[in-house]
Amino acid sequence: MINIEVNGREIEAEKGEMLLAVLRRAGVEIPTLCNIEGLTPTGACRLCVVEIDGMNGLVPSCAYPVAGGMKVQTHSNRAVQARKTIVELLLADHPDDCLYCVRNKNCELQDLAENLGVRQRRYKGARNRKHQDVSSPAIERDPEKCILCGKCVRVCEEIQGVAAIDFSGRGSKTHIATAFDEGMNVSSCIYCGQCIKVCPTGALREQSSVKRVMDAINDPDVVVVAQHAPAISVTIGEAFNMEAGADVSGALTTALRRMKFDRVFDTSFSADLTIMEEGSELVSRITNGGKLPMMTSCSPGWIKYVEQFFPDFIGNLSTCKSPQQMMGAVIKTYFAKREGIDPSKIFSVAIMPCTAKKFEAARPEMANNGNPDIDAVLTTRELIRMIEMRGIDLKDLDPDTADTPFGERSTAGKLFGASGGVMEAAIRSAHYLVTGGEMDELDVQNVRGMEGIKETSVKIGDLELKVAVVNGVGNASKLLKEVREGRKDLHFIEVMTCQGGCVNGGGQPIDTNLDNVRARLKGLYKLDKDSAVRTSHSNESIERLYDEFLGEPLGEKSHHLLHTTYTERDVVK
């Protein structure tokens, strides 16, 4: 431990720590635009500059290690003026269309300009005229709003291991580009949306489906059906000043009804359905000598990742559609028939913590007789905007229950929102499918948590089931290479594209605070702990769906509606 003096106050620090980390821990507010917690600092934006006694120039605190006896001024006139000038320079070629920007009131650049008291345009630079890239079904880029902080580039490469974008050009022509400056649709982008979450401005955003959903709601001939993913109900409360991680699925259902969705279903129900199919597929692969290790297929970013980077593993992917798509498929068949609705009059909306789900819904395989399983995907952010637009405050709403026949869920299905959750749910049901009995202890602690790769084994009857959970697609290549090089002990691998799982998905509120992600995870596990129905196979609505419609898991109807295929993808990589 060493002591440094900050603004006349003594502060303790660990030797070798970066000054910024020490300052923030001590509660000193230092703005940054390029810093990403956990990654090596680049010192690019210079907003974190501070004055250190005895040094001539200002020092970027993010990349400056503390030393004993250091005397630091964080908000001296010189430091504050420097920050203000930096922001003014960033604004010199900015479009200034805040009123029309998706990040209005939620923009780091806007906040900084406000906090530093920028009230006039001191520098005027030539506008950096560049086309928007709206080629992908999930993510849009607006280079004119880009301030070149580089966070998207770093997240894409260093966290997700994709590297679809990088800095291109030089000097005033520098911009963020895919390889050969082509559209995102032909790039290696997996649409995870983690870049959107770190973008300080409106340069990156989801392709919005709000208008299409509103139009469908306003069309009297159309039955608009909503489903919401497991992660949504433990997240959305945050936007309405409720505690992070609190489950508000009841109020969410009420809100969706007020917004005139005709039916509200819970994707956790179809997560249970996925478990029935995927669990049966796993058991079948193990007993019939199928391709192992089987890999989960719920996370569409991961699927695209395999299709383009590791096509030799396509046969290892579970053929199960994701819960979103399974729900879509049974809504337009079983539900439509049951209610006597023409499937072509149903507009099926999936509310997801994910941008890649937009891409998944648009995949041509995800349709039945030319009618797409899902018509529109809304991210958590888009839903929040829609709720606010209707003047609804979730906090004020009485909870309601979701609609039959897809409103009931087990908390195993709910765990799909967490890294390790699909695995835990699958293990619970695989045990039942193989032995006919329940596990003594349903919690599978070893697959929970934020570690990059989690491995464990579970005794199921005579079988020692060996599983691995990959938390964040950036950690997948290591394990895949091991398997490619001959590792044979694993039966089942879960991969979620985003770290922590869907609760930290690319469609979630813009907020880099990992504490909220942890609170959401805690919320899911608490729900499960307190629940009476904790396994997918004990969900009675699932049983009814098989009895009345599907027959049996992996049966002919399931094969047709609930399973899919994957294809090698030729992208610029």
Added chain:
Amino acid sequence: MSVAVDLILDKRTGAGRDALIPILQEVQDAEGFLSKESVAQIGKKLDLPSSKIFGVATFYNQFRFKPLGKNHIQICRGTACHVKGSASIMERLERELGIGADETTGDGVFSLEVVACIGACGLAPVISINGEFYANLESEDVPKILEEYRNKEDVK
């Protein structure tokens, strides 16, 4: 997959990302430009994503991503040529060819490159086509010269 690129890469067993720029230069010398395929091939060898290679290559003026035309025009925009009116030559070339700097015409007959000084200040303003110099130009000369090359094309 280009054999030429393979040969260049084979020469460099164990090359790492620090060899990227010399490899790009060699590949461009051999192929005339950096194609998507060559970039992917290089990326595979060096374990670098195409986006990164593109980022590095676009940082430097020397790399191009489109093939040169059959007739490569270099126009000097150095000081002497500038003083002697190379701006109007450039403007005329762009108008006649319908392309800008560092571009190639749709039929692949011409490409246009701006160079800072071609080292022939006494001949200013000067352009060079396939290494042949055209000196003391006026913008009215441009169509005639281009026509010459187009005619050669027709004879073939």
